[in-house]
Amino acid sequence: MHFVEAKGILSTENGMNLYRGCSHGCIYCDSRSTCYQFTHAFEDIEVKQNAPELLERALRSKRKKCMIGTGAMCDPYMHCEEELQMTRKCLELIDRYEFGVTILTKSDRILRDIDLLESINQKAKCVVQMTLTTYDEALCSILEPNVCGTHRRFEVLEQMRERGIPTMVWLTPILPFINDTKENIIGILNYCIQAQVYGVICFDMGLTLREGDREYFYQALDQSFPGLKERYIKTYANSYYVPSPQNKELMKLFQNICQAHGIQWEIDKCFQYLQEFPERYKQMCLEDFWT
Numbered sequence: 001m002h003f004v005e006a007k008g009i010l011s012t013e014n015g016m017n018l019y020r021g022c023s024h025g026c027i028y029c030d031s032r033s034t035c036y037q038f039t040h041a042f043e044d045i046e047v048k049q050n051a052p053e054l055l056e057r058a059l060r061s062k063r064k065k066c067m068i069g070t071g072a073m074c075d076p077y078m079h080c081e082e083e084l085q086m087t088r089k090c091l092e093l094i095d096r097y098e099f100g101v102t103i104l105t106k107s108d109r110i111l112r113d114i115d116l117l118e119s120i121n122q123k124a125k126c127v128v129q130m131t132l133t134t135y136d137e138a139l140c141s142i143l144e145p146n147v148c149g150t151h152r153r154f155e156v157l158e159q160m161r162e163r164g165i166p167t168m169v170w171l172t173p174i175l176p177f178i179n180d181t182k183e184n185i186i187g188i189l190n191y192c193i194q195a196q197v198y199g200v201i202c203f204d205m206g207l208t209l210r211e212g213d214r215e216y217f218y219q220a221l222d223q224s225f226p227g228l229k230e231r232y233i234k235t236y237a238n239s240y241y242v243p244s245p246q247n248k249e250l251m252k253l254f255q256n257i258c259q260a261h262g263i264q265w266e267i268d269k270c271f272q273y274l275q276e277f278p279e280r281y282k283q284m285c286l287e288d289f290w291t
């Protein structure tokens with residue numbers, strides 16, 4: 001772990017990454033790809049130590065309330081968050097200035113901040129997003145070794161529901177020849193139904209592999225699934241997009257289950273929901289615009 005002074009914290013789309021790198025150890029992580037130009041080891045977490053100061057400055061300067069997003073590149077609830085509490089400090093600012101927030105994580109550490117999330121949701125809007133990929137707990141521990149299992153993440157979703165905090169699930173990636181089965185998809189979607197999630201984001205049943213990510217993934221396959229790397233190479237060569245042979249069938253299953261239970265599955269509508277600020281602020285925003 002090392003510390004840096006960041007020049008800015010919010011992207012043009014109001015997203016923020018407080019950390020760079022990750023300690024979860026997921027074998028498929030796209031953030032390992034060389035295109036992201038990491039200049040340090042991926043597990044050597046870079047901490048933007050001045051992030052709270054930068055965020056407060058940014059929030060105070062905004063004329064309109066909006067949703068602030070975090071977790072797109074690096075999980076805001078990695079192991080180092082227990083000590084550093086960077087995410088909590090930033091949530092306190094979002095709560096104080098009455099902005100909205102949407103958080104994407106795999107970790108049950110988010111429960112530490114459920115009080116803040118509930119407060120933000122009461123004042124504006126909070127959406128908690130959980131990545132669920134693997135229903136089988138033993139298999140999940142191989143694919144995502146240093147983070148809580150899928151059932152525990154389901155329990156997090158339920159606790160959010162009990163507090164009235166809306167949730168969304170990312171059903172991705174689904175790994176060909178590993179967890180691309182009907183049983184896996186049905187198991188995860190049953191969790192989503194029970195937790196009454198707003199929507200499930202699933203681009204396709206498959207994954208992407210780029211330079212840096214591919215090498216790490218293949219090394220993990222050699223360790224845990226001997227012989228499977230050769231099957232990937234024979235089937236996909238060096239393709240960036242690696243779809244499951246069951247993609248069409250599993251996507252139809254996914255869409256049918258979501259439709260039957262009133263779960264939003266259309267990607268554009270899911271993202272629209274994540275970006276929308278609550279209705280009660282829209283009139284205020286319009287008044288700001290015309291003054």
